[in-house]
Amino acid sequence: MKILHTADIHLREYGDERWETIEELIKIGKKEKIDLFVISGDLFDAGINAENLRHSLRGIFSGNGFKIVILPGNHDRESYQTGMYFGADVVILTDFNKPFEYKDLRVWGLPFEDKSGEEIVNKFRSIKDKLISDKTNILLYHGELVDSYFSRSDMTNCTFP
Secondary structure (H helix, E strand, O other), rough: EEEEOOOOEOOOOOHHHHHHHHHHHHHHHHHHOOOOEEEEOOOOOOOOOOOHHHHHHHHOOOOOOOOOOOOOOOOOOOHHHHOOOOOOOEOOOOHHHOOOOEEEEEEEEOOOOOOOHHHHHHHHHHOOOOOOOOOEEEEEEEEOOHHHHHOHHHHHHHOOO
């Protein structure tokens, strides 16, 4: 199984360099004969009306021979609340308790939530009993957990050789 993964494209308008990036990723997916193309948050930039790009996205997201899995991020979480249709090959993970099943995979997606790292980690733990051992389980999350495990001052005082 081949998976192409990206995040934080932050689309703003049709035809700009970010748009060209998503088109190039689709071409790579076709060339490499991937099974899944996963976008783990922030396909759209903040304040962008996803409806303006939806028709064009449906065009490039359709008929590629692979599924496209999108996880809402902190910049675009509002873009998926109306249930917009992005194409038959597109799956949007908006409910953490409902994984996307594909062949021998279960893809769990936790969209961005403005919660503490500890709350997020507890959400991850909440699916432990739902994992199926005869399938590969993949967890997608858009956010950071640095504050749960490290102090930000630890990160700013680091030096690298």
